[in-house]
Amino acid sequence: MAVTLRDVARLAGVSSATASRALDPSASAATETRDRVMAAAAELGYIGNTVARSLRTSRTDTIGLLVPDVRNPFFTDLAYAIDKAATEVGLTVMMGSADEDGDAQDRYLVALERHRVDGLLVVPQGGPRPMLQRIVRAFPTVAIDRDADLGVPVVSSDSGGGMRALIDHVISLGHRRVAVVAGPQSTSTGRERLSAAREQLREHGLCLAPGDVVEGDFQLGSGLRAARTLLAATPPPDVIIAADALMALGVLTVLRERGLRLGTDVGVAAFDDNPWFAVLDTPVTVVAQDTARLGRQAVEALLARIAGREVEPSPVPTTLVVRSSLGEAARHGDPHFTPAARTKEDIHG
Amino acid sequence: MAVTLRDVARLAGVSSATASRALDPSASAATETRDRVMAAAAELGYIGNTVARSLRTSRTDTIGLLVPDVRNPFFTDLAYAIDKAATEVGLTVMMGSADEDGDAQDRYLVALERHRVDGLLVVPQGGPRPMLQRIVRAFPTVAIDRDADLGVPVVSSDSGGGMRALIDHVISLGHRRVAVVAGPQSTSTGRERLSAAREQLREHGLCLAPGDVVEGDFQLGSGLRAARTLLAATPPPDVIIAADALMALGVLTVLRERGLRLGTDVGVAAFDDNPWFAVLDTPVTVVAQDTARLGRQAVEALLARIAGREVEPSPVPTTLVVRSSLGEAARHGDPHFTPAARTKEDIHG
DNA sequence: CTGAAAGCGCTTACAG
């Protein structure tokens, strides 16, 4: 049916061994032979069969990518960046969304194992599951975003640095009482962002009251629930910081429901940037992650692991993108005297 | 290194042929043998090698998915739905984002061909490119969203119906002058949405002036440019309809820049829903596509094609989601007498 | 029900 290497060889009048070499730029073949084989291949429209080659070489030129939920814009951007970076080095990616569900993750991992991917890029969910633990030992693996103590290299943003910059900014605007919709504390990013917030507030002589922290799961629904809890307090917090964009979206939604003005009645900031944040009537201040760089670095690290080299990726810097959702100067000219900041000072200062 | 079927067979004291059958639920084997083989497999942690199996059976249990840009929320949702549906029937998907770039699409298609995917799900870009034409003849293929005259089944939404419902709604609100940020006219969806708008306006005795249509490319930048052109007209149109969410986001951004009030100064509506549309100060009315159903239907159709069966997918219905960006009743109680509608009537009526 | 054998399409030491 499909044209095979033997067909090409026959047409070129050589053995398939020679045809194989002629088609491999890094193998040696007489120029004249190479030309004849190339011509034959072109004439027949030969497309090498990776599965046969893989069986022989035990490389599939395929990597697996496992993310908790592609629909989370951060993971979408990450998947995009990884696809780009992988394609550039001739790797095809098998993508799967585990749906923040451990069993789905396990099923997907087995599929990748059956397919004998060359390596695995994984954003681990929850604790270190046995299946993941096992597969990590069998395949070159690089964790992205979250460190789940798998003993593999981790490519991730400098969450702590991002959060500290954000807290400094929040405080410089005159806000005092900060609440946090934290990520799941079973994830390193969830923990790191929360503890950085706590510590940096302490630097400013402030503290994060127990009632001002609600743990979410990085999904929209938990942002909704967290915001309802947080806004039930009297007085409400000056500022709510969400550990990702989806939970921030939940917070924004609740603000709308309650008729609360963003940046005036309560400030909101989030981790992860997103074009939509910029287009809101009150654009949202965020800590942006450099997904392109994360993707590139992840693929590079995986390539190194596949080659058997050790790697120790360094944290990727984040960027504080100041917009108006904290009631700041971007709009009014004075970072220390904006409507939102003033309101808060009236209450607490 | 990895444990193979032979290892399992040896441990169970049978031939690999028998081991293979014992592990295949649809093959016959003595219960006692089957148990022994299963036990051996479990003991050794045997995971079948798909690449060997594929070479033998010429099925890879893998399908390729090619979308123009995963970061477009519509395609993100679609990819998610397809991944779900595929996983359910034991297929793994190789995903690629062609970046609305024909050459990238071609490179990716060749990679899928080398990997001998069982079938292809593709959202075709631009005209019928030779590479795509060729591959479509070689692999079972189903087109999604767009019909590019490839002679393959097309799974897509009822764009015409959605647009007609939207136009009726716009008109019922008292708007008269409608402008459109159209999708690329090289895509069937781009054409279908524009012509449906034109025809339905005609039904109402209105027409779409040449200056009130700008062709975009479904990406953010073109929405920005289109909105600038459209809003340069005096008076500006009553309503701007964007053919997808990304271009709508561009329109919204320009409105903000100009200090124009959404739903009051000018109405906006879009194709494709998105959680962010709901959280804007003025939530955006949209024609929502049922991505879950599109994904399921695409996988089903592809399975049918792989099995050699003919299929003729029927268009998937869309839903008009009425919010406030056209200045409508949802907010004010009377669909025919809202601020926006009134303003427009003052001008044109 | 089970085993021996062939073969899927490649690549790669091994000779020459």
Place this chain on the structure above:
DNA sequence: CTGAAAGCGCTTACAG
């Protein structure tokens, strides 16, 4: 530089 041969790990007629 080139060819003959083996083999990657499975599955599946073909006998028995």
